Amino acid sequence: MKKTFKFAAAAGLLLSAFSAFADTFVFTAIPDEDESRLQQRFNKVADYLSAQTGAEVKYIPVKSYAAAITAFRNDQVQLAWFGGLSGVQARKLVAGSEAIAQGYEDQFFKTYFIANKSAGLSAEETLSAALKGKTFTFGSKGSTSGRLMPEFYLREQFNAAPEDIFSRVGFSGDHSRTIAQVQSGAYQVGAVNYTVWDNELAAGNIDPEKIQVIWTTPTYPDYQWTIRGDVDARFGKGFKEKMRKALLEMKDKDLLASFPRESFVPASNDDYAPIENTARAIGLLED
Amino acid sequence: MRPDSDALVLLNRLPGVRPAHSSGRRLRRISLLFIAIALVCLFLADLALYPTDPWRELGRIGWGFITPYWADSSTLLSALGQTVAFALLALIISIPLGLMLAVFYHWRPVRMLAAAVRSVHEIFWGLLFMQLYGLSATTGLLAILIPYTGVFAKVFAEMFDRQAPQPTLAVSPLSSRISRYAYTLIPQSLGEMRSYCRYRFECALRSSAILGFIGLPTLGFHLETAFKQGQYSEAAALLWVFFILIASIRFWLRGWLLPVYAALAIWLLPQSPPLGSSYAWQFISQDIWPRALQQGDLAGAAAWYWREFSQVAWPALLQTLYLTQIALVLTGVIALLCYPLASQAISGRALRWPGRLLLLIMRSTPEIMIAFILLLLLGPSGLPAVLALALHNGGLIAFLLANHSEQQPQRADDPKGINRYLYLHTPRLYPGFLAFLFYRWEVILRESAMMGILGIATIGFYIDSAFEEIRYDKAFFLIVVAAALNILIDSLSRRIRRRAGADLSAGVG
Numbered sequence: 196m197k198k199t200f201k202f203a204a205a206a207g208l209l210l211s212a213f214s215a216f217a218d219t220f221v222f223t224a225i226p227d228e229d230e231s232r233l234q235q236r237f238n239k240v241a242d243y244l245s246a247q248t249g250a251e252v253k254y255i256p257v258k259s260y261a262a263a264i265t266a267f268r269n270d271q272v273q274l275a276w277f278g279g280l281s282g283v284q285a286r287k288l289v290a291g292s293e294a295i296a297q298g299y300e301d302q303f304f305k306t307y308f309i310a311n312k313s314a315g316l317s318a319e320e321t322l323s324a325a326l327k328g329k330t331f332t333f334g335s336k337g338s339t340s341g342r343l344m345p346e347f348y349l350r351e352q353f354n355a356a357p358e359d360i361f362s363r364v365g366f367s368g369d370h371s372r373t374i375a376q377v378q379s380g381a382y383q384v385g386a387v388n389y390t391v392w393d394n395e396l397a398a399g400n401i402d403p404e405k406i407q408v409i410w411t412t413p414t415y416p417d418y419q420w421t422i423r424g425d426v427d428a429r430f431g432k433g434f435k436e437k438m439r440k441a442l443l444e445m446k447d448k449d450l451l452a453s454f455p456r457e458s459f460v461p462a463s464n465d466d467y468a469p470i471e472n473t474a475r476a477i478g479l480l481e482d
Numbered sequence: 483m484r485p486d487s488d489a490l491v492l493l494n495r496l497p498g499v500r501p502a503h504s505s506g507r508r509l510r511r512i513s514l515l516f517i518a519i520a521l522v523c524l525f526l527a528d529l530a531l532y533p534t535d536p537w538r539e540l541g542r543i544g545w546g547f548i549t550p551y552w553a554d555s556s557t558l559l560s561a562l563g564q565t566v567a568f569a570l571l572a573l574i575i576s577i578p579l580g581l582m583l584a585v586f587y588h589w590r591p592v593r594m595l596a597a598a599v600r601s602v603h604e605i606f607w608g609l610l611f612m613q614l615y616g617l618s619a620t621t622g623l624l625a626i627l628i629p630y631t632g633v634f635a636k637v638f639a640e641m642f643d644r645q646a647p648q649p650t651l652a653v654s655p656l657s658s659r660i661s662r663y664a665y666t667l668i669p670q671s672l673g674e675m676r677s678y679c680r681y682r683f684e685c686a687l688r689s690s691a692i693l694g695f696i697g698l699p700t701l702g703f704h705l706e707t708a709f710k711q712g713q714y715s716e717a718a719a720l721l722w723v724f725f726i727l728i729a730s731i732r733f734w735l736r737g738w739l740l741p742v743y744a745a746l747a748i749w750l751l752p753q754s755p756p757l758g759s760s761y762a763w764q765f766i767s768q769d770i771w772p773r774a775l776q777q778g779d780l781a782g783a784a785a786w787y788w789r790e791f792s793q794v795a796w797p798a799l800l801q802t803l804y805l806t807q808i809a810l811v812l813t814g815v816i817a818l819l820c821y822p823l824a825s826q827a828i829s830g831r832a833l834r835w836p837g838r839l840l841l842l843i844m845r846s847t848p849e850i851m852i853a854f855i856l857l858l859l860l861g862p863s864g865l866p867a868v869l870a871l872a873l874h875n876g877g878l879i880a881f882l883l884a885n886h887s888e889q890q891p892q893r894a895d896d897p898k899g900i901n902r903y904l905y906l907h908t909p910r911l912y913p914g915f916l917a918f919l920f921y922r923w924e925v926i927l928r929e930s931a932m933m934g935i936l937g938i939a940t941i942g943f944y945i946d947s948a949f950e951e952i953r954y955d956k957a958f959f960l961i962v963v964a965a966a967l968n969i970l971i972d973s974l975s976r977r978i979r980r981r982a983g984a985d986l987s988a989g990v991g
Contacts, residue, residue, distance in 0.1 A: 221755045230707045231716065234557070255755060257617065258697040258706070261950045270758025271616040284952050313535070330532065330862060332937070336950035363530075365862050365937030369710040372854075379858045380534040382937075400712070402538065429758075479951060 220250045220430060223257050223266055224276035226454050227340070227418070228370060228391045236453040243450055247441035250430050260337035264288065273426050274438065276454065279304070279339035279417040279470040283480070286464060291424020294464050295439040297416065298456035304417035305389045306340045308410040309374070314383035318409050322352040331361040332382040335368045339417050339470065342366070345386030347473045348412050371395065378406045390455070415469060418454075419462050509912055512982040513814075520811035527804035528938050529868070532861025539712075539858050546714020550722050557704065560750075562723060565700040567747035568619075568693070569686035572626035574744055577679060579627075580634020585663045587639035600632030601968035603928045603942070604689045606961055608696050609949050613769070614762040619751040622698040626689050630682065637678060638671070645670040681882075683735060684728055691724060692848060699752050702848070709851055721847065728846050770958035790956060795963045798941040803967070805864045805940065806927045809871040813926065814919050816876025820844075821883035821911075822903045827890060841884065844877025849929055857936055867933040867940075871926050879918045883911055913983060920975040924968050941967075 222244070224237060237254040245252040255272065257263045260281035266272045267285045277285055279301075286292045310316040316325055334341020349357050357364045365382060367373040370391040377385040378401065392408070395401050420442055426434050442459050445451060451458065474480035552558050586592045608625035615621045642663070649666040668675075694702025701720050708716035761769075774782030822828040823837030849870045856866035887907045896902060930940050941964045948957035 219755065228711070230711060231713060232553070232557075233707075235554075253755070255617065256697075256703075258695065258703070259950065261952065262612065262617065262697050264952060265612055266617055269613075269616045269760055271755045273758075288952070311535075313533075330937070332862075336947055363862050363937045371711045375539050375712060376857070379536040379539045381532070381536065381857050381861050405535070 218251065220244075220248075220252045220274070220426070221255055221272045222252065222274035222276070223255050223263050223272045224454070225257065225260065225263060225278075226276075227278075227388050228394060228455070240445075240450050240453060243445065243447065244438070244441050247444070248434065248437045250434070259335065260284075267292075267421070267423070270423065270425075273423045273429075275421055277419060277421050278337070279415065279419070279467060280343045280474055280479070281337055281339075282419050282421045283467050283471045283474060284337075285421055287480075289423060292421055293424060293435070294419045294421050294462045294467060295435070296442040296459040297419040297462035297466070298454060299458045299460050300390060300456055301417040301419060301462075302460065303414035304340060305414050306344050306412045307387050307389050307392050307408045308345065308384060308412075309377050309387055309392065309406055310384045310409045311377050311380045311382075312405055312407065313380055316384070316409050318407065322348060322410055324353075326384060327353070327360055328362050329383040330363040330365075331357065332365040332367045332373055332376055332385045333357075334366070334370050334373050334385075334387065336366050338370075338388075339415075340388040341370055341373065341386055343470070343473060343477070343479065344412050344415055346477050350477055374401065374406070378402065380405075384409075394455075415473075416462075416466050418456075419467070420459070506909075508982050509916060512916070512978060516807070516814075517811055520808045523804040523807045526800075527808060527868075528801055528864045530861065530863035531865065532863075534858060534861050536858035540855070542712065543714050543855060546716075547718045547721075549715050550719035551715040552719035558719070558723065561694075561699060561701045561704055561720075562727065563746075563750045564698070564752055565687060565690045565694075565702075565724075566727070566743075567750040568622045568626060568690040568698065568700060569683060570743055570747045571751070572623050572630060572690070573679065573683055573686050574740075575623070576627040576630040576634055579631045581638055581668075583631065583635035584638035584642065585660060587635060587642075592635070596632040596635035597969045597972055598632070598965060600629045600636070601924070601928075601965035601972065602629060602961055604629055604693060605696060606942075606945060608693050608698070609957075610961075612696070613765045613954070614760070616754065616757045616760075617697050618754040622690070622693055622700075625693055626686055630686065630689075634682070638675065641671040641674050641678070642667045680731070680735065684731060687724075687728060687731075688846065688848075695848075695850075705848070709854070717851075725842055725846055729842055765954065769954040772955045772959075787959065790959055791963065794944055794956075795941065795960055798939050798944050798960075799963065799967055801864075801938065802927065802930050802940040802942070802964075805868055805871075805930050805938070806923070808864075809868045809875070809926050809930065810919065810923055812868060812872035813875040813879065813922065814915070816872050817879035817883060817915065817919070818908065820876060820880035821887060822907075824881065824884035825887035825907070827888050827892065828899065828903045828907060837884070838881075841877045841881045844873050845875075845881055847874070849874045850933070853933055853936060862937040864933075864936070864938045867930060867936050867938060870933075871929055874929075875922050875926055879915070879922065882918055883915055886911055886914060916982060917979055920979050923975045924971045927968055927971055928964075 222241070224233075224240075226233075233256040234254065237256070241252045241254045244250075255266070257266060260278055263272075263275050263277060264281055264285045267275050268288045275282075275285065282294060286294070308322065310329075314329055316323065316329075333345065336342055346357055349360060353360045361384075363382075365376075367376050367382075367385070370388045373382075373385040373387045374392065374395055376382045389411070392401070396403075422435055422438060426438070439461075443461065445459055471480065583592050583596055587596070604625050607628055608621060611621040611624045615624070645667055649670060650662060653662050653666060690698075690700050691702040691705070694700035694704070695706045697703065701724055705717055705720040705724075708714070708720065768776055772783055772786045774780075774786050820837075820841060823833060824841050825837075826834045829837060852873055853866045853870035856869050860866050860869075890907060890910060896906060928942075930942065933940055933943065941960060945957055945960045945964065948954070948960060
């Protein structure tokens with residue numbers, strides 16, 4: 196008796212998981228800062244997209260770029276707000292998928308190298324040789340601004356892997372934590388997304404006596420909306436265009452603040468060729 | 483199978499001829515050996531101390547801890563409900579499965595299967611199943627119930643081993659293995675099994691919460707977000723809720739309520755979007771194998787595996803092992819120092835509750851958070867990792883020891899206070915303490931994997947990186963290597979426990 200009940204229960208929960216989402220268009224997004232109350236904030240975005248496209252749109256939160264890529268590949272989500280690198284990885288895995296819009300700021304994104312004052316480094320035109328032997332932290336492993344681009348410029352400048360330049364290399368997992376760790380001196384130097392730095396500075400979370408920007412990377416393209424190629428077949432002809440239009444016409448400051456971006460502008464797969472080449476150059480991507 | 487073979491084996495284990503119990507000398511020898519190994523590892527491990535200025539951040543963390551705050555109670559309640567739901571359902575399924583395996587534990591493939599499934603950390607099971615079942619209730623349940631089934635199999639089998647053999651001898655040797663277990667060994671172990679399942683439920687709640695770190699909608703989901711973004715009051719609110727949940731288990735976990743809870747749990751499980759085009763088969767048949775192997779280039783594949791092993795896996799395994807050995811001894815020291823605080827029999831009534839609270843906080847705070855705080859204090863190296871692992875596991879073992887200390891029979895002429903601790907309880911509990919510690923050995927090894935933020939190259943750091951970099955062939959290979967080391971430690975620990983006579987009849991794990 197007890198066992199039958201268990202099997203029935205297990206079967207029931209497998210089935211129930213599939214009922215509420217039939218024919219729903221699902222998207223995911225990981226903002227580069229403030230991941231609190233994701234569900235509430237992005238439900239509003241979902242409502243907006245739903246009203247604009249006529250499809251039922253839902254949002255599901257994920258924890259990491261890797262998880263977002265998995266969900267996109269499994270077709271659990273059909274649209275995702277990816278970082279530069281994760282977008283390239285996702286489009287490589289899902290044939291026919293396409294970058295359809297990027298944030299205004301993402302056309303010329305950049306990374307700050309920040310240092311604790313006690314490290315005795317100062318702001319310079321290039322990455323200075325004085326960095327050698329310091330302790331250093333990236334952001335999360337799959338981040339474009341916190342990992343890919345800083346690693347690329349480190350390798351270019353020093354012609355060596357980060358582990359060979361610094362005495363220790365960590366991955367804080369998050370831009371806010373990178374700042375906290377460099378500010379506390381746990382790591383001497385770090386690489387951080389510039390918008391997160393600017394916003395934390397404005398919010399008074401950064402003590403300029405303790406921590407400063409020592410170098411800024413050249414600009415590169417970053418976050419973008421990527422959509423699966425088979426959405427027209429599933430949600431009706433012209434659906435992809437409708438979705439692109441809805442994203443580009445999103446003007447509500449409240450909605451845009453969730454990303455946070457000023458507005459969305461058109462983008463294409465080709466815009467991300469520099470990211471793809473960079474990822475190949477440092478061995479994060481193979482053919 | 484000859485039905486009487488087991489009965490013959492049991493004949494050799496009548497009370498008079500059971501293996502000799504622990505002698506102090508053997509226990510001392512094994513303890514000193516492990517301390518010596520840890521001392522050697524101190525020189526080999528990647529430990530360092532960097533000057534830091536952590537007070538601003540630590541002040542914010544401390545202030546957050548005492549001013550917990552959470553804006554909307556509905557998110558909190560649903561995360562709480564789902565934390566319990568995953569844990570409960572996973573146990574309801576894994577306990578009968580584990581029991582089944584335990585009955586056939588004499589069979590080598592069963593032992594190997596159980597050892598293999600429990601040798602992989604829940605988080606990595608979760609990451610693997612996410613590729614197959616997406617972000618879903620199935621992924622969460624399997625991630626807990628698969629390793630737990632392996633643990634139950636081992637622990638139940640060891641419980642059966644410890645039972646008195648007479649009842650089994652009274653059963654006809656012609657009766658089947660299953661009925662022999664059903665009428666003798668299982669009823670004999672029932673009390674022990676029940677208390678072990680209770681303890682395991684607490685572990686499952688922790689696992690369930692931690693799986694939030696990779697995306698399940700449990701408490702850990704919000705906890706990780708709040709903590710990493712410096713919203714310490716929110717993080718504290720979630721932690722306190724979790725502490726209260728753990729502390730109150732004994733008030734609400736009742737056998738007769740289980741069917742109600744199970745029904746509620748199924749209803750509570752999160753709904754997730756279906757997988758439109760699952761690539762499960764592609765994942766199993768292609769993604770986890772290096773490209774050379776897929777192309778049939780065996781030499782190329784061998785070269786790939788050798789390169790990954792010699793350049794990544796082997797150095798990482800060594801580093802993981804060094805840190806584990808130090809953390810193991812430190813765990814023991816912390817457990818022995820802390821358990822009297824929470825034992826009424828030693829510290830009296832007044833100290834007991836603060837002591838219990840301390841141990842609750844130590845064992846229920848995810849190690850990765852302790853590691854982050856220590857990272858701010860000590861700088862990045864293996865040092866925060868070792869301390870975080872030791873504090874967490876030390877708190878856990880101290881809690882188990884305190885419970886046993888309170889159950890010790892008391893005599894009117896027993897010494898009191900520190901003398902009771904030094905000369906009565908600690909010597910009595912010591913064999914059990916070593917058993918606890920050896921059980922945790924493989925757990926510590928698995929958990930040392932989780933310390934990527936510290937910039938220390940443990941095997942888990944590379945597994946996590948491989949998942950992040952979408953290199954499933956590498957992730958899979960490293961998981962297998964890590965599992966192999968885990969299985970090795972597991973069997974070593976079993977052997978040492980037997981030889982040293984480190985044993986305890988109550989459920990541990």
